Amino acid sequence: MKEAGGRPNIAAVAAAAGVSVTTVSHVLSGRKPVSARTKAKVEAVIEELGYRPNPSARSLRTARSESIALIVPDLTNPFYPLVAAGLQDVLMSSGYLLSVTDAALPSRALPEVVRHVLARRVDGIVLATYGATDNDIDKIRKSGTKLVRLGGRFRAEFGDIVRADDASGVHDVVSHLIDRGYQRIAFLNGEPHAHPSQIRLEGYERALREADRPILPDLIHSGTFTRAGGAEGARALLSRSPRPDALVCGNDLIAVGALDVTRQLGLSVPGDVAITGYDDIEAASLITPALTTVLNPAREIGRTCARLLLDRLAGEYDDTAREIVLAHRLIVRDSS
Amino acid sequence: MKEAGGRPNIAAVAAAAGVSVTTVSHVLSGRKPVSARTKAKVEAVIEELGYRPNPSARSLRTARSESIALIVPDLTNPFYPLVAAGLQDVLMSSGYLLSVTDAALPSRALPEVVRHVLARRVDGIVLATYGATDNDIDKIRKSGTKLVRLGGRFRAEFGDIVRADDASGVHDVVSHLIDRGYQRIAFLNGEPHAHPSQIRLEGYERALREADRPILPDLIHSGTFTRAGGAEGARALLSRSPRPDALVCGNDLIAVGALDVTRQLGLSVPGDVAITGYDDIEAASLITPALTTVLNPAREIGRTCARLLLDRLAGEYDDTAREIVLAHRLIVRDSS
DNA sequence: CTGAAAGCGCTTACAG
DNA sequence: CTGAAAGCGCTTACAG
Numbered sequence: 001m002k003e004a005g006g007r008p009n010i011a012a013v014a015a016a017a018g019v020s021v022t023t024v025s026h027v028l029s030g031r032k033p034v035s036a037r038t039k040a041k042v043e044a045v046i047e048e049l050g051y052r053p054n055p056s057a058r059s060l061r062t063a064r065s066e067s068i069a070l071i072v073p074d075l076t077n078p079f080y081p082l083v084a085a086g087l088q089d090v091l092m093s094s095g096y097l098l099s100v101t102d103a104a105l106p107s108r109a110l111p112e113v114v115r116h117v118l119a120r121r122v123d124g125i126v127l128a129t130y131g132a133t134d135n136d137i138d139k140i141r142k143s144g145t146k147l148v149r150l151g152g153r154f155r156a157e158f159g160d161i162v163r164a165d166d167a168s169g170v171h172d173v174v175s176h177l178i179d180r181g182y183q184r185i186a187f188l189n190g191e192p193h194a195h196p197s198q199i200r201l202e203g204y205e206r207a208l209r210e211a212d213r214p215i216l217p218d219l220i221h222s223g224t225f226t227r228a229g230g231a232e233g234a235r236a237l238l239s240r241s242p243r244p245d246a247l248v249c250g251n252d253l254i255a256v257g258a259l260d261v262t263r264q265l266g267l268s269v270p271g272d273v274a275i276t277g278y279d280d281i282e283a284a285s286l287i288t289p290a291l292t293t294v295l296n297p298a299r300e301i302g303r304t305c306a307r308l309l310l311d312r313l314a315g316e317y318d319d320t321a322r323e324i325v326l327a328h329r330l331i332v333r334d335s336s
Numbered sequence: 337m338k339e340a341g342g343r344p345n346i347a348a349v350a351a352a353a354g355v356s357v358t359t360v361s362h363v364l365s366g367r368k369p370v371s372a373r374t375k376a377k378v379e380a381v382i383e384e385l386g387y388r389p390n391p392s393a394r395s396l397r398t399a400r401s402e403s404i405a406l407i408v409p410d411l412t413n414p415f416y417p418l419v420a421a422g423l424q425d426v427l428m429s430s431g432y433l434l435s436v437t438d439a440a441l442p443s444r445a446l447p448e449v450v451r452h453v454l455a456r457r458v459d460g461i462v463l464a465t466y467g468a469t470d471n472d473i474d475k476i477r478k479s480g481t482k483l484v485r486l487g488g489r490f491r492a493e494f495g496d497i498v499r500a501d502d503a504s505g506v507h508d509v510v511s512h513l514i515d516r517g518y519q520r521i522a523f524l525n526g527e528p529h530a531h532p533s534q535i536r537l538e539g540y541e542r543a544l545r546e547a548d549r550p551i552l553p554d555l556i557h558s559g560t561f562t563r564a565g566g567a568e569g570a571r572a573l574l575s576r577s578p579r580p581d582a583l584v585c586g587n588d589l590i591a592v593g594a595l596d597v598t599r600q601l602g603l604s605v606p607g608d609v610a611i612t613g614y615d616d617i618e619a620a621s622l623i624t625p626a627l628t629t630v631l632n633p634a635r636e637i638g639r640t641c642a643r644l645l646l647d648r649l650a651g652e653y654d655d656t657a658r659e660i661v662l663a664h665r666l667i668v669r670d671s672s
Numbered sequence: 673c674t675g676a677a678a679g680c681g682c683t684t685a686c687a688g
Numbered sequence: 689c690t691g692a693a694a695g696c697g698c699t700t701a702c703a704g
Contacts, residue, residue: 009681020691052455056395057681060696081417088438097456100436102424119388120433256622288624345697356675393697396680
């Protein structure tokens with residue numbers, strides 16, 4: 001009735017309490033009436049034996065794993081650990097386990113990561129990677145696993161989305177630069193086909209249009225959402241002539257790379273050229289000059305994702321897809 | 337034989353292939369001889385049906401969950417996401433799932449987190465938090481869960497350890513400051529009872545002793561391993577008179593907080609006071625002045641932890657505890 | 673090389 | 689309010 005010298009199982013508890021395993025299970029779940037006396041007795045035995053239900057057995061029966069997977073493009077980007085922390089904030093108290101997978105490493109293609117995670121039969125997935133294709137999303141949806149995405153195109157068949165209003169965020173940065181009198185405002189973006197890139201580009205173009213400024217393809221550069229990508233792009237843009245007097249960067253990492261280049265080139269920021277970021281990672285306030293950027297509420301995004309997932313898992317919401325847009329905030333510092 | 341409209345189980349595969357479930361299982365595990373012809377047939381059916389073994393059923397039978405938990409004190413400290421990425425580097429290819437839990441939040445006490453993780457019956461735990469008590473460690477060890485710690489006192493009963501040589505790291509920083517002619521070198525530490533604090537303090541004291549310098553309790557301050565802790569400690573230390581001319585900080589976050597304070601106080605770094613960090617997080621090279629620090633090989637630490645765990649889980653190593661010390665490297669930048 | 677059968681530890685109709 | 693029994697989907701001696 002008890003694993004040899006190991007952990008007690010539900011039968012051991014039942015035996016010690018003089019009841020059936022059914023009754024112990026009812027006490028555990030609280031879903032069926034149990035007399036106060038029996039309940040107390042069972043709980044005492046559970047405490048005494050240090051009994052914990054075996055999660056595999058439970059999962060096998062209920063077809064629920066009580067775990068959620070977060071898939072991120074790059075753990076090295078501090079935005080994503082914050083999202084993870086936000087998920088934990090709400091997940092932990094519900095007993096869910098959070099697994100985190102970095103899909104960025106060479107040889108770790110997203111479809112493979114998705115397969116890996118689905119094979120583990122997690123109950124829900126938070127897909128935080130802009131590299132996801134319709135195919136990846138389709139595979140998750142067809143498996144029946146609940147899905148929340150961090151951004152991406154909103155479509156009923158693709159499930160819930162939580163995102164910040166990136167287009168407006170970039171719009172606000174560009175308007176701010178226009179207000180300050182910058183004339184040749186360039187845009188240094190991340191992966192060109194990634195959805196956040198496209199949406200941030202929209203914000204850039206909208207702000208220029210509103211100010212009756214021309215949109216010059218020559219002043220738009222796409223690369224990757226990394227420091228290296230920023231450096232490379234900044235070198236390209238700053239060699240245009242006439243030189244841009246402001247670089248609006250797709251995220252803070254890109255801006256950091258751009259700052260590296262201005263330093264190498266001996267350009268003063270914001271004197272010769274203004275530089276702005278996006279996300280407001282901690283480094284944004286640490287570097288010199290401190291970076292003008294847009295606060296992307298990573299932790300709150302994580303919390304919201306968890307809530308949406310739990311809603312659906314608990315069956316409290318089972319309707320059409322929802323898109324939740326969280327407010328951004330322009331943060332003006334010294335680089336503009 | 338098949339879940340209604342759902343995923344195929346091993347019986348469905350067996351039926352479609354015209355063999356027994358035992359044989360399918362043997363093909364899956366590769367641990368028993370199966371004829372080439374049968375094997376090919378079974379594999380074809382698996383492919384066709386898109387069969388994936390149910391991990392809960394497998395775990396229930398084998399008493400193995402194929403998952404590893406990482407417990408960190410603060411996901412916001414970029415050191416830990418890097419450790420997580422290193423773990424993934426080696427874990428993913430072995431089919432293990434990595435869960436990450438932040439034990440730092442208010443109301444998320446470590447004993448509770450440990451209980452939560454043990455209740456999930458993970459196969460191994462990487463305990464990356466300096467807040468662990470002997471009691472926490474004991475509980476993990478007694479549960480039979482494999483454990484690797486990131487630092488801490490090395491004791492046979494407490495299992496494997498992977499760490500950088502922190503004492504030597506701080507020693508090297510202090511020696512470097514002495515070489516540069518700094519006279520009143522203060523130490524701004526993290527949580528006083530945490531093991532990394534103690535060991536880093538040792539390095540500080542050893543370097544002073546070697547240089548025949550006095551160790552002045554007045555110049556040693558303990559707080560927390562955070563930016564806020566650094567600010568508070570720097571305010572205290574910089575108000576001593578005579579004022580210290582160098583602040584050796586227990587980690588980079590503390591150093592960042594100290595830099596905040598020097599800026600407020602109008603002190604020049606390294607002119608009035610040198611400041612050094614520990615870890616070499618990305619921000620260390622971004623801030624101004626760029627931080628002199630010690631490279632703590634986080635990602636490699638993560639990889640090494642994973643290897644030790646897998647060794648033990650595979651039964652390839654089942655002997656006394658091992659302590660693996662990875663080399664650090666002094667990185668001199670502009671703050672000293 | 674192949675298969676019948678037991679059993680891992682739960683939950684959940686179902687019966688009383 | 690309580691319990692006997694089936695069954696979730698695997699793996700693993702054991703027998704042949």
